[in-house]
Amino acid sequence: MCLLTLTVSLPTLKPPSCGHEVKAVDCNKPASSLQVGIFYFALYIIAIGTGGTKPNISTMGAEQFDDFEPKERFHKLSFFNWWMFSIFFGTLFSNTFLIYIQDNVGWSLGYGLPTIGLLISVLVFLVGTPFYRHKLPSGSPIIKITKVFVAAVSKWKVTVPNDPKELHELRLEEYAKNGKYRIEYTPSLRFLDKAAVKTRAASPWMLCPVTQVEETKQMMKMLPILIATIIPSVITAQSNTLFIKQGATLNRSMGPHFEIPPACLQAFVTIFMLISIVIYDRFFVPTVRRYTKNPRGISLLQRLGIGLTLHVIIMVTACLAERKRLKIARENQIFGKSDTVPLTVFILLPQFGLVGIADAFVEVAKLELFYDQAPESMKSLGTSYFTSTLGIGNFLSSFLLKTVADITKRHGHKGWILDNLNASHLDYYYAFLAILSFLNFFFFLLIAKHFVYNVDVTESRRGIAMETSGKASSQDNEVLKTGPS
Template identity: 55%
Template sequence: MAEAGMRNRGNREEYTMDGTANLKGSPFLRSKGGRWSACFFLIASEFLERIALYGIVPNLIVYLSDVLHKGTVAAANDVNNWNGTLLMTTLAGGCVADAYLGRYWAIFCFTVIDLLGMCSLTLSVSLPSLRPKPCISPNEDDCRDQTKGSQIAFFYCSLYVVAVGAGGRKANTTSLGADQFDEFEPKERAQKLSFFNWWSFAMFSGVLFACTVLLYIQDNISWLVGYIIATSALAFSLLSFMAGTPYYRHKKPHGSPFTRFAMVLVAATRKWKASTSIPSVELYELDSEQYLKEWKQRIDHTDSLKFLDRAAVKNGSDGPWRLCPVTQVEEAKRIIKLLPVFFVTLMPSVTIAHVLTLFIKQATTLDGSLGDHFSIPPASLISLFTVANLITIVFYDKLVVPMLSNKTGNPRGFTLLQKIGIGQAMHIVIMLVAFKTENWRLRAAKSHELPSTVFVLLPQFVLMGVAESFVGVGKLEFFYDQAPEGMKSVGSSLFWVSMGVGSFLSSILLSTVVEVTTRHGGISWIQDSLNESRLDYYYGLLAVLNAINFFAFLVVAKHFVYNRDVVLEGDEDEETAMLKMALAEGNEATSPSV
C-alpha cells in the first residue's frame, strides 16, 4: 500500500489527474502548462475582448437616441433585448462546447463570428450610405422619418451577429480557465479559488479602459475612431488566445448535456410505478474502471429528488432511454438543484440592467463639466461602477478571504450563497439610494436652485459596482462549481443566462410600468424627457421587488446542499489511485508524444 501511494504521488507530479489532455488528446504533462501560465493568455484575451464589447455597450443607448433617433423607452428596451440575446446565447455556446467542439474550438469559432460582427458595425458607423444623416430639426418625429429602414436593419443585423459571437464565447472562457487547475492537486485547487476573482478583475479592467478612453473618443472625436479601436482590440484578443494554445489543458466533450438530461427524465417517467426503496431494489451503475477510462467522475447516489432514481432501477428494461446509470441520474439532479437558485438570483440581474440604460440616461440630463474645457461623457460613469468593482474584488481576495478563512475554516471565506446574499441585500439599498437621488434631481430640475452636477449619481454607480463583486462573481463561481463535471460550460452559461433573462425582464417591467401608469389618462412614469418622468417611483418599485426576492433567496439558500466531489489529499482509495496511474501510463504509451 505504501508503494502504491508513492507511485500515485509520483504520478501526480507527472500528469494531471483530472483527465485533461493537450490539443492532440494526449495526457497532459503537468510541467508543460496549465495553471497561471495558461491563464495569462486567457486573461489577456478577456481583457481585450471586454474593451471591444464595452466600446459598444455603454454608449449604445446614446447612439440609438442621438443617431438613430429612438425614444427613451424604445432605446432602453432595444439595449435590454440585445444584451439579453447576447447573454442567452451563452447557453448555446456552452452546449456546443460540452457536446461537440470542446471549449478551445468553441471559443475560437465564436470569437471569429464576433470579429465579423464588429467589422460590420464599424462599417455601419463609417460609410455615409449606412449611417443616418445628422438631423437639425427640433422635432424628433421628423428626425425618425429621415432615417432609412435599410440603415437601421444593417446596424441591428451587425449588432446581433456580435451578440451571437460574444455570447457563445462567454460561456466557455471561464470554464477553460478553470480547467487549467487540477482539482486533485492541493496546490492547484487552492490557486483555483482565486481564479474567478482575478478573472473578474481582468474583465472589469477592460471595461474601465473602454468606459473612459473609448467613450471619450466616441463622444468627442468620432464614433468611427472608437469603433475601429474596439474592433482592433477584439482582433488582438483572438491572437492572444491563440498564442496560449501550447499551454492549455483540455477536457474532452462529454456529449450533449441536454440529451443526457432528457434521457433521465424520459426513463424515470416510463417507470413511474417502480419502487425506489433501497436496498430492496438495485440501481444500475457502471464500474469505476469504465468511468476512469473516459476520465469522468463517478457520482455516488443521493436521496434527493427520489423520483429520478426510477431511471436507474433495473426492471428488465434496457436502452439509454429506459435505463440510466446512477451518475447520469445524479447529474440531472444537480442541474435541477441549481434552478431554484437561478430563479431567485434573477432580480439583481433586472436591477443591474438599468446601469446601461436609465442610469446613463439620467446622466445625460446633468452637468458633467470638469473645468472649462472638459466634460465627462455620460456613459463614462460606468467607470465608477467598474473601479468600485475592481477595488472590492482585490480587497475581498487579499484581505477578507484570508481573515475569514481562518475563522470559518472555509477557504473561500464566505460560502458561495452567503457571498451572493450580501450582494442581493445591497441591491435593496442601492435602489433606495437611486430613488432618493432621482427625487432630488427632479426637484433640482424644476426649481433651478440646486446644482445639477452629474456626480450626484456617484453613490448608485459605486454601490452597484461593490454589490456586483459579491453577487456577480459569486453567481459565476457557484454555477460553475456546482454543475456536474460534464456540464461545466453549461453551468457557467447559467450565470450569463440569468443576466440575459434579467435584461429581458427589465424590458418587460419597463414596458409594463409605462402601460399601467398611462391607463385612464395617467402620466407615464418614464417619458422621453426624464424631467417630466417619475423615475424615482420606478426605482422605489425596484427596491420593493428586490426586498421580496431577497426573502425568497434566503429560503432557497437555507435548504441548498452543496456538492462535494473533489477528492482531497489522502482521501483517494488505493484501487482508484492505481487505476488512474495505469490509465495515464497506458495512454502515454499509445498516444502521440506530449
C-alpha cells in the same frame, strides 16, 4: 465587430446625415431596411458569439489549475475574482477611452479599435492553444439531461426500490476507462430516480445510470439559485439605462472645459467593482479565513447574500437621489425634456458605486457557484447559468419598465416613466424595484437554507486514486462521493 465598424464607416451603410446643426434627438431621417438589417445582424452575431464564448472561456480558464497540486488548487480559489477583474478592466477602458473617441473623434475609430483588439485576442488564443490543458468532450450535457427526463417520465408508474443498489449503474472500470467518476446516489428529487430503475427496455432513453441521474439532479438544484439571481441582473441593468438617463439631466461639468459624457458614468461602477475585488481577495478573505476556516473566507451563498442586501440599498439610495433631483427641478421650474437640473451629477455617485461593490459580491459569487456545483462533465453548462441570468435580467428589465409605464398611464394618470424624466416619477419606480429586491432577498434566504453543497470533488478523486492503486480492499468502495455535506 467588423460589420459594426462598416455600418459606421461606409456611406452606403450609414443612415442619411441630418447635418451638424441638427441634434441627433431631432433627426427624423430614417435608415433604409438594408442599413437596419445589417446593423441588427451584427448585434445578433455578437450575442451568439458571447453566448458561445463566455461560459466556455471562464470554464477553460478554471480548468488550467490542477486540483491535485496544492498551490494551484489554492490559486484557483481566487481565479474567478481576477477573471471578473479582467472583464471589468476592459469595460472601464470601453466606458472611458472608447466612448470619448466615439463622441469626439469618430465612430469609425471608436469601433475600429476594439475590432483590432479582438483580432489580436484571437491570435493570442491560437498561439497559446498548444499550452492549454484540454478536457476531452464527453457528449452534450443537454442530451444527457433530456434522456434522464424522458426515461423518468416514460416510467412514471414504476416504483423506485428502497435500496439504491438495485438501481442501474455502470461498473467503475467503465468510468475509469474514460477518465470519469461515479457519483453516489442522493435521495433528493426522487422522481428522477425512475430513470435508473431497471426494466426490460435497455435503451439509453429508457434506462440511465445513477451517475447520469445524479448529474441531472446537481444541475436541477441550481435552478432556484438561477431564478433568485435574475432580479439582481434587473437592478444592475438600471446602471446602464435609467441611471445614465438621470445623469444626462444633471450638471456634468468638471472644470470650465470638460463635461462628463453620460455614457461614461458607467465607469464609476467599474472603478468601484475593481477596487472592491482587490480589497475582497487580498484583505477580506485572508482576514476572515482565520476565523471561519473556510478557504474562500465565507461561503459562496453568504457572499451572494451580501450582494443581494446591497441591491436593496442601491434602489433605496437611487430613489432618494431621484426625489432630490425632482425637488430641485420643481423648485427651479425645470420641466423641459432637454433642460439641465442645477444639481451636480455626483449626487448619483453613491448608487453607481454601490452597484460596483454589489457586483464584486453577486456576479463573482454566482459565476463561481454555478461552476463549482456543476458536475465535472457539465461545467460549461453550469457557467452558462451565469450568462443566462444576465440575459434574462436585461429582458425582464425592459419588460418591467414598459409594463409599469403602461399601467401607471391608465385612467388618465400622467404615468411614472415618460420620455421626459423631469416630468416623470422615476423615484416611484425605484421604490418598486427596492420592494422587488427585498422580496427576492427573502426568496433567496429560503433557497439558501435548504441548499446542500457537493462534497469537495478533489478529495473524492484522491480517495478513488488510492483505491485504484490497490490501497482499498474492495472495488465496491471505489465510488465518487459527491452527496450532501
